[in-house]
Amino acid sequence: MQQFFNTALTGLTLGMVYAAFALALVLIWRSTRIVNFAQAPMAMLTTFVALVVIDAGYSYWLGFVAALVSGLVLGAVIERVVIRPVEGKAEINAVILTLGLFIVLHGLAAVIFGNRYRSFPAPFGLEGLTVGGTTIALNGFGVFTIVSVLVVMGLLVALFRYTDVGLRMRASAFNQEVARLLGVKVGAMLTLGWALASVVGSLAGLLIAGGSLVHPSYMDSVVVFGFVAAVLGGLDSPLGAVVGGLILGVSLSFVSGYVGSQLVALAALVILMLVLTLKPGGLFAQAPERRV
């Protein structure tokens, strides 16, 4: 029973991270109809930025902020310079482009920061918390993970629902032509969308890295999990991405705990195929519409 409970808890914590990553993918998909496979190395690169700041003797929090800010800049620059020319073109070109970026950022990180494992600090204890005399599989950093993802989601909801900029971003995502006619600077909104998504992705990267090892390819499997989570939620819905992330996190945690951690990625593949075959629009799809 205790193992069951702990596996579920670990899954929920991981699920929060996958949810954040899926959210980053969904934000970009909604505005530009591109799945940004380069999200993983982008997050990896910003995590390395944090590591450099922390290794230089500054506090974890300065590194944390540095990573998020560099994520913001990186996302905006990549959208403006590389992605803009293929927006609205054949979708396979955009897919290949993000994969090319994947290789570039990977190589860049390996050249600058070295192709080896480095440990990344965590700001809170990694000892399991004690509840009623038993230690549970949730530590201080896990609590921080859950809280920070929730805070970011709250901020995003507030941005999209209550601010002028958020409204404009929603308008550009909904219909570029009409938004442009109404005086929205669609280009700037798309850049902002990519920048925000990149910040959320960086957060996911930092949360995965905390108390663990970083390496140029440490996010590679996370992009798969984030994608599966986003597809679970329908790829179009931020709320769906969060629920999808949690479902995926818990399921994968059970596979890892009861079957074997080597088969986690295979389980993700099976879940993805099941969703795409049975409910291609995601778990919450209502309108029967061809997407896949």
Place this chain on the structure above:
Amino acid sequence: MRDRIVSLRRHVLARHLFLALVGLLVVVVVVESVSDYRNTQLASMAYLGIAAGGLTVLTGINGQISLGHGALMAIGAYTSALLLPDRDATVPLTVVVLAAVAVTLVVGAAVGLAAARLHGPYLAGATLALAVAVPGIALYFKETLGGEQGLRVVMPDIPVWVLDAVFFVTGQDLTRSRFTAYVGWLTLIVVFLLLANLSAGRTGRRWRAVRDDEVSAELAGIDLGRARVSAFMVSAAAAGAAGAILAFTVKLAAPSAFTLTLSLTLLAAIVLGGLGSLAGALIGAALLTFLPSVVTDIGRNAGLSDIQAAELAPLVYGLVMVAVILLAPTGIVGSLRSGLQRARSRRRTTSPTTTSKGTAS
């Protein structure tokens, strides 16, 4: 009219056979005149070329993308490794390659059936998941598949008649690495011959029709699903053969050889060469094989450490890949072709300019 079409088709086959023969001659000359080290490189180029050839048919001609070809190569390589466990294995290499192709074909059919329903980013994501998932299987079934260490591949002794035949033709003794290079390049020539014929014929026209316009293709009586699945199976079979050659070359089938990087690298190869052209796939494979050492040397001379310089190569072809998509979406071969066409039409000022097709859409 009918006669003319038939003669034209014969003509295509004759041209492919002629090219294959010329290729064979070039291979013999090159393999015999370079060192053992270069021959190992040539064998690597062969397996990259075979896999890239399969992928370029899938992506360039049928318009499906696959990031799972590294995983399919892994299946071919593990099949070969299981058939060649020690020196006593009596399975001829041809049978090993065919077995690798057969197993990968079955897996490819399963993946293709699932993939036929998907397009664009969904397909990319699903095959990406495949690429990440397959190495885990080898880790999980440690007893049969060797876990992290992988399986050793023991090449059988070179048959005596091959030794005699090669000595008769070239007057040199056949070394083992030369033999591997021959096996790799013979396989490549056979695979490319088959792929070229398939894509020049009726099957290839169907694949292209499905790529260019699903609705028109369906109206013309083409079964979309069947066309997609058959393209995926053919492509997977090529990846299986490539996996077998990889196993022969590196003499090991281990999960670390089949990372996501391998799949992405194959994609880079076909994008660099030009989507949909087998010559482009070969150029891409050559770049992937020989560029790294050049780039590494340049990096070292520029003052980078050895480890850093070794990481420059992927950076360079990633950059080139991005540049190709942004500037010349038809790749090296496509750009050359349209350049030639433009030059030709300039000479014959009367003829209308035919714009070459963009990337598979």
